[in-house]
Amino acid sequence: MSGAVEIALTVNGEAVRRAVDPRLHLVDFLRSELGLTGSHLGCEHGVCGACTVRLDGETVRGCLVLAVQADGAAVETIEGLAADPAWDDLRAAFVARNALQCGYCTPGMLASAAELLAAGGVPTRDAIRDHLSGNYCRCTGYHAIVDAVESVARARAGAPAA
Amino acid sequence: MSPPDALLHAVDRPNSWIGRARPREQAKRHAAGGGRFLDDLEPPRCLHAAFLRSPHAHARLLALDVTAAASQPGVFRVLVGADLDPVMTPWVGVLAHFKGLKSAPQYPLARGRAVFQGEPVAMVLAASRRAAEDALPHIHAEWEPLPVLTDPEESLAAPPIHAELGDNLAFTRTAETGDLQAAFARAHAVVESGFETARHTGVTLEPRGVLAHWDPAEERLTVHHGTQAPHMMKEIFVRHLGLAEEQVRVICPDVGGSYGVKIHTYQDEMACVAAARLLARPVKFVADRLESFQSDIHAREHRVHARMAVDADGRILAMDVEDLTGIGPYSVYPRTSAVEGNQVVNLSGGWYTMDAYRCRLRVAFTNKPPTCQYRAVGQPVAIALTEGLADLAARAVRLDPAEFRRRNLMPDGEYPAKAPSGVPLEGLSHQRALERLLEIMDYPALRRRQAEARAAGRHLGIGIASFIEVTNPSAMFYGVGGAPISAQDGCTVRLEPGGSATVASSLTEQGQGAEAVLAQVTADALGLDPARVRVVTGDTERTPYGGGTWASRGTGIGGEACLRAARGLSENIRALAGAVLQADPATLDLRDGAVVDAATGTGRMTLAEVGRLGYMRGDLLPPGVQPELSVTRHFQTRQYPFAFANGAQGCLLELDPETGWTSLLKHWVVEDCGTLVNPLLVDEQIRGGVVQGIGAALFEECLYDADGNLLNGTMADYLVPMAVEMPDIEVAHLCTPTAESALGAKGAGEAGTAAAPAAVMNALNDALAHFGARLTTMPFTPQRVLAALDAAGATAR
Numbered sequence: 001m002s003g004a005v006e007i008a009l010t011v012n013g014e015a016v017r018r019a020v021d022p023r024l025h026l027v028d029f030l031r032s033e034l035g036l037t038g039s040h041l042g043c044e045h046g047v048c049g050a051c052t053v054r055l056d057g058e059t060v061r062g063c064l065v066l067a068v069q070a071d072g073a074a075v076e077t078i079e080g081l082a083a084d085p086a087w088d089d090l091r092a093a094f095v096a097r098n099a100l101q102c103g104y105c106t107p108g109m110l111a112s113a114a115e116l117l118a119a120g121g122v123p124t125r126d127a128i129r130d131h132l133s134g135n136y137c138r139c140t141g142y143h144a145i146v147d148a149v150e151s152v153a154r155a156r157a158g159a160p161a162a
Numbered sequence: 163m164s165p166p167d168a169l170l171h172a173v174d175r176p177n178s179w180i181g182r183a184r185p186r187e188q189a190k191r192h193a194a195g196g197g198r199f200l201d202d203l204e205p206p207r208c209l210h211a212a213f214l215r216s217p218h219a220h221a222r223l224l225a226l227d228v229t230a231a232a233s234q235p236g237v238f239r240v241l242v243g244a245d246l247d248p249v250m251t252p253w254v255g256v257l258a259h260f261k262g263l264k265s266a267p268q269y270p271l272a273r274g275r276a277v278f279q280g281e282p283v284a285m286v287l288a289a290s291r292r293a294a295e296d297a298l299p300h301i302h303a304e305w306e307p308l309p310v311l312t313d314p315e316e317s318l319a320a321p322p323i324h325a326e327l328g329d330n331l332a333f334t335r336t337a338e339t340g341d342l343q344a345a346f347a348r349a350h351a352v353v354e355s356g357f358e359t360a361r362h363t364g365v366t367l368e369p370r371g372v373l374a375h376w377d378p379a380e381e382r383l384t385v386h387h388g389t390q391a392p393h394m395m396k397e398i399f400v401r402h403l404g405l406a407e408e409q410v411r412v413i414c415p416d417v418g419g420s421y422g423v424k425i426h427t428y429q430d431e432m433a434c435v436a437a438a439r440l441l442a443r444p445v446k447f448v449a450d451r452l453e454s455f456q457s458d459i460h461a462r463e464h465r466v467h468a469r470m471a472v473d474a475d476g477r478i479l480a481m482d483v484e485d486l487t488g489i490g491p492y493s494v495y496p497r498t499s500a501v502e503g504n505q506v507v508n509l510s511g512g513w514y515t516m517d518a519y520r521c522r523l524r525v526a527f528t529n530k531p532p533t534c535q536y537r538a539v540g541q542p543v544a545i546a547l548t549e550g551l552a553d554l555a556a557r558a559v560r561l562d563p564a565e566f567r568r569r570n571l572m573p574d575g576e577y578p579a580k581a582p583s584g585v586p587l588e589g590l591s592h593q594r595a596l597e598r599l600l601e602i603m604d605y606p607a608l609r610r611r612q613a614e615a616r617a618a619g620r621h622l623g624i625g626i627a628s629f630i631e632v633t634n635p636s637a638m639f640y641g642v643g644g645a646p647i648s649a650q651d652g653c654t655v656r657l658e659p660g661g662s663a664t665v666a667s668s669l670t671e672q673g674q675g676a677e678a679v680l681a682q683v684t685a686d687a688l689g690l691d692p693a694r695v696r697v698v699t700g701d702t703e704r705t706p707y708g709g710g711t712w713a714s715r716g717t718g719i720g721g722e723a724c725l726r727a728a729r730g731l732s733e734n735i736r737a738l739a740g741a742v743l744q745a746d747p748a749t750l751d752l753r754d755g756a757v758v759d760a761a762t763g764t765g766r767m768t769l770a771e772v773g774r775l776g777y778m779r780g781d782l783l784p785p786g787v788q789p790e791l792s793v794t795r796h797f798q799t800r801q802y803p804f805a806f807a808n809g810a811q812g813c814l815l816e817l818d819p820e821t822g823w824t825s826l827l828k829h830w831v832v833e834d835c836g837t838l839v840n841p842l843l844v845d846e847q848i849r850g851g852v853v854q855g856i857g858a859a860l861f862e863e864c865l866y867d868a869d870g871n872l873l874n875g876t877m878a879d880y881l882v883p884m885a886v887e888m889p890d891i892e893v894a895h896l897c898t899p900t901a902e903s904a905l906g907a908k909g910a911g912e913a914g915t916a917a918a919p920a921a922v923m924n925a926l927n928d929a930l931a932h933f934g935a936r937l938t939t940m941p942f943t944p945q946r947v948l949a950a951l952d953a954a955g956a957t958a959r
Contacts, residue, residue, distance in 0.1 A: 031202075036195075037195075037198070037201075038194075038196070039195075040199070040367070040418070041201070042451070043878075045876050047876070048367060048877050077195070079194075079195050081195075082194035082196075095186070095189045095190050097842075098843055098846050100189055100193060100673070101419075101672075101674060101846070101850065102367070102368070102416070102417060102673030103192025103197045103416065104366075104367045104368045104419060106197075110193065129886040129888070130886045132886075133884040133885050133886040133887075134884075135885075136367060136877070136882055137367070137885075138364075138365055138366060138367050138854070138882065139673050139850045140846050140849065140850045141846060141849025141850045141851075141853040141888065141891050142853065142888045143849045143888075143890055144845075144849070145885065146885065
C-alpha cells in the first residue's frame with residue numbers, strides 16, 4: 001500500500017485539506033472523511049447513479065472518481081444542493097409529486113435532474129427519461145420523477161403545467 | 163394522478179384527512195440528503211466485517227486457516243463457524259402448517275461444507291471495511307468440489323444435498339376441488355402451455371446491513387438493522403443468542419428499499435450479531451453489490467405446466483396446474499421458502515369461476531442461493547399462468563381477450579366467494595375493474611390503432627391481465643405455523659401538552675409512506691393538521707408490539723390500529739373537555755386543532771388548552787376526572803385469512819421483429835384496495851410495483867452456469883428497469899372496503915409487481931401472434947424474442 005497523499009479541494013464551497021489513501025473513492029472520501037452521508041453507494045460500478053455528485057460543475061459518479069483526482073477541484077454534493085435556494089423548486093417538486101420513496105437514490109437523482117434543468121428549456125418526457133437513465137430507482141415507477149422534473153422545467157420556462 | 167379529495171372516507175368530517183393526496187413530511191428530509199441509513203452509523207470502537215464466501219456452489223471445506231489473515235494490519239479477529247458456537251444456535255426454516263416441509267440446520271458460517279456460491283465461511287473483523295477486505299485473501303481455504311444441482315427437476319432425482327433429509331423434495335402440496343377429469347372430458351377446447359418465471363432478486367438500492375452492539379455492563383444487545391420487521395428480528399436474536407427478550411433491542415434506521423429482501427434471517431447478519439455478543443464490540447456489516455446478488459434472497463424460479471378447459475361459449479370449466487420451483491439449499495428462516503409456491507397453489511385461477519381445479523406444487527432444494535418472499539410472493543407466477551391460459555383459451559374459442567374475461571371473471575356482488583383452490587374471498591370488483599380498465603385504455607381505439615400500425619408494418623401488442631392481490635394477512639399466514647411473526651399491529655397515540663400528537667406504531671417505514679398514513683389517520687380522528695403529528699416507528703423499545711410492514715398489511719392493519727387509538731384518544735379528549743366545559747362529550751367534535759361544538763362548529767377550547775389542563779393543571783379539573791391523553795389500540799384480521807385486493811392491468815407495447823426489442827408504450831392499472839388513505843402515495847406505490855414486474859418480464863434474471871456460478875453479479879450485468887425503458891403508467895381506482903375494519907383499507911403494494919408480468923406477456927404474445935410465435939419464458943429478452951420468431955418462421959413458412 002502506498003502512503004497517503006495530501007489533497008486540497010472545496011466541497012460545497014468549503015475549503016478542505018486531507019491526507020488520503022490513493023485508492024480511496026471520492027464518494028467514500030465524502031462519506032467517511034467529511035461526514036457527507038447524503039451521497040450513497042449502490043452498485044460501485046458507475047451504473048446506478050446513487051453516488052452522483054458534481055465535480056467542477058460536471059456530474060460524475062463518486063464511485064468512479066478517486067479522491068486524489070478531486071485535488072484542486074470544486075465538489076458539490078446533495079448537502080450543497082440542499083442549501084442552495086436555486087434548487088428549492090426541484091426539491092419541492094420531488095416532495096410534492098412523491099417522486100421518492102426510500103430516498104436512497106434521491107440525492108443522485110436530484111443531481112442528474114439539476115444537470116438537465118440547468119441546460120434550460122422544457123425537455124420532453126422522453127428526454128427526461130433518457131437523461132435520468134443513469135440513475136436507478138427501485139421504489140417509484142419513475143413516472144412521478146418525470147412529473148417532478150417536467151413541472152420544474154415548465155415553471156422555470158413560464159410554460160403552463162402539463 | 164388521482165384528483166385530490168376525490169375519494170374521501172365515508173365518515174368524513176369537514177377536516178377529514180383520510181383520502182387526501184398529500185405529500186409526505188418525511189420526503190423533505192430525503193430530498194435534502196438527510197436520510198440516515200445503516201451505513202451512515204458509525205459508533206466508537208466499531209469493527210467492520212468482511213466475509214470469505216464460498217467460491218463453489220457445493221464443496222467440502224478440507225482446510226481453513228485464518229492465522230495469516232488475523233495478523234494483517236487493522237485486523238482485530240478472524241472468526242470461523244466453531245467460534246460462534248458458544249453464543250449462537252442454528253436455525254431451521256420450517257413452519258408447522260406446511261405439512262412435510264423440511265430443511266436443514268443453518269449456521270451463521272458454513273460448517274465443513276458450503277452449499278451455495280457466496281455462502282459465508284469466515285469473517286474478518288477489522289478497524290475498517292477496507293482493512294477487513296484486504297485480509298480476506300490471506301485466509302487459506304482448501305475446497306473439494308462436490309456435485310452441483312442447479313436444475314430443480316434433476317435435483318429431485320439426485321442424491322440429497324442434506325443427507326439427513328432423505329431427498330431434495332423440500333415440500334409438496336396438491337389442492338384439488340371439483341371433478342377435474344369430468345370437466346376436462348366435456349371441454350369444447352383444452353389449451354395448455356408451459357410458463358417459466360426467472361430466478362431474480364429485489365435489488366434494493368441500499369444493500370442489506372446490520373450494526374450490532376453488546377453492552378457487557380448492562381448485558382444488553384442493541385441491533386441497528388435495516389429490516390421490515392424489528393419485533394420479529396428481536397425474537398430471532400433472543401432465541402438464537404439464548405438471551406431474555408428484555409435484553410434485546412432492535413432499531414431500524416432509514417431503510418433504502420426492501421421489497422421483501424430485508425425481512426429474513428441471513429447468515430452474515432447473524433454472524434455479526436453473534437460476533438458482537440462474543441467480542442463485546444460494535445460490529446457492522448453492509449453488503450457490497452456482489453454480496454447482495456450472491457446472498458440476498460432470490461425468488462420466482464418456477465417452471466409451470468398448466469392446462470385450461472373451456473366450453474363452446476368460452477366459459478372456463480377447469481384448470482390443472484403443475485408447478486416446480488427450485489429454492490436453493492435451505493428453506494429460509496423463519497418465513498420459509500414454501501410460501502411462494504404455496505401462493506401459486508392458492509391463487510391460480512382465483513378470479514375466475516370454474517367447476518374444477520387442481521394444482522400440484524413441488525419445491526426442490528438446489529445449490530443456488532436460498533429463495534424466499536420477495537414482493538408479490540407467488541402472485542406473478544399464478545397470474546402469469548392464469549392470464550396466459552386465458553388468452554390462449556380466448557383464441558381457441560375465437561373471443562377477444564376482454565370478452566373472454568367478461569364471461570369468466572367472478573361476478574361482482576356475489577361475495578363472499580371462494581377461489582377455485584378454496585381460499586375465501588371477502589368482496590371483490592373484477593367485472594367493474596375490467597370495464598374501467600378497458601375504458602381508461604380506450605380499448606377499441608387501441609385495437610384500431612394496432613390494425614393501422616400493422617398495415618404500416620409496425621407491430622403493436624395489447625395485453626390485459628386481471629388479478630387478485632394478497633393483503634392484510636391474518637395469523638393463518640405465519641403465526642399458526644409457530645413463527646415469531648405477529649399478524650397484529652399496535653399503535654399508541656398521545657396528545658402533547660402543546661396540542662400536537664405523537665404516534666408510536668409497530669409498522670416500519672421503507673419509503674412506502676407508512677408514517678404519512680399514520681399521520682393522516684391520526685390527524686383525521688383528532689382534527690389536526692398532519693404536520694402536527696410526529697410518528698415513531700422502527701424501535702422495539704419505543705413502539706407497541708407488532709408485525710411491521712410487509713405483505714401489504716401496513717395501512718390495512720397498522721392503519722386500523724392507529725385509527726382505533728386516535729378515535730379512543732378523541733373520546734378521552736372530548737370527555738375531558740366535556741367535564742371542564744360542562745358539555746355532553748357527544749355534542750363535541752375535534753376540528754382544526756380545537757374542541758368544537760359539533761352542531762355549530764363553534765370553538766370551545768384548543769387542543770393545546772386540553773393538553774395543558776390535562777398535564778399541568780389537575781388543580782382545575784372537577785373531582786374524579788383523570789385525563790387519559792395516551793391511548794393504545796391493537797388490531798388484527800380474524801374473519802378472513804387475507805383481505806384480497808383486486809384489479810386489472812393493461813399493456814401496450816411495440817415489437818421490433820428485426821431486433822427482438824420490446825418497447826413499452828403505455829401501461830394502465832385499475833386497483834381496488836378499498837379505502838385509500840393517500841392516493842398520491844398509493845399511485846406511485848403501484849407504479850413502482852409495475853416497474854418491478856416489468857423488470858421481471860423483460861430484464862431481470864440471476865444467471866447461473868451448470869456449476870452454480872453466478873454469471874451476472876454486478877448491476878452492469880443484471881439489468882433492472884431504467885427510466886428510459888419505462889412507459890407512463892396510468893392508475894385508476896375502485897373502492898370496495900374490507901368490512902373487517904373501520905378504515906376499510908386493503909393493501910396496494912403487491913398489485914403492480916403481481917400482474918405486470920402477465921400483462922406484458924400477453925401484450926408481447928399479441929404482437930408475436932402475427933408471426934405465429936409465442937413466448938412464455940421470462941424474461942422476454944431480445945434474444946428469446948428472436949429465437950421465438952425464428953422457430954415460428956421455420957415451421958410456418
